[in-house]
Amino acid sequence: MSNLTPKQEKAIQEYLINGGNKTQAYKSAYSTSNMKEETITNKAYQLFKRGDIRARLEELQKKQAKKHDITKDKVLKQLCDIAFLDIGRLADEKGKIKDIQELDEHTRRLLQGAELKSLGSGDNSILSMSYKLSDKLKAIEMINKMLGYNEPEKIEQNQSITFVLSGSDAEI
DSSP states (O other): OOOOOHHHHHHHHHHHHHSSSHHHHHHSOOTTTTOOOOHHHHHHHHHHHHHHHHHHHHHHHHHHHHHHHHOOHHHHEEEHHHOOOGGGBBBBBTTTOGGGGGHHHHHHHHHEEEEEEEEGGGOOOOOEEEEOOHHHHHHHHHHHHHHHSSSSSOOOOOOOOOOOGGGGGGGO
C-alpha cells in the first residue's frame, strides 16, 4: 500500500466499485455537502490526476484483472462477439424465435436480457419470448478505442529545402 490518506484510499476504492465515476467516488470519500457540483467535479478531477492516486488505482486494477483472469484480449474478443453477433442465431430455420434454453451458452452470454410475455388471456393466451441485444454500436466504439482507431493518423513529412546562393550572397 502507499502513503495515501484514508480518504484518498476510500475514493480510489469507491471509483473501482462504482464503475469509474470520479465525482461519485469523491463524494463518497469527502465531505461535499457545502460544495457546488462543479467544485466537486473539479476536485475529483484534480485528485484522480495525481500521480500517486493514478499509480494506486492502476495497482488495484491490475490485481483485479489478475484475480479474475481478465485480459485485454478476452475483453476485445467479447466486444467483437457482441458487435458482430448474427441475430439469426436467435431463431430456428423457419425464423421462429428460439426459447432461451435452445440458445447455446455463448449466444446467451452476448444478450443483455430476455423477457417472456403472455399475450392474450385464458385459453387464448400465447407466450412470446423477446431478447434484448447488447449495444452493438457501443461495442464497436469500445473496440475502436481499444485499438486506437479513433486516434488521428500521424503523417510523417520529410522535407528538404535547398538554398541556391548566387552573386554577392555566395560570400556569406
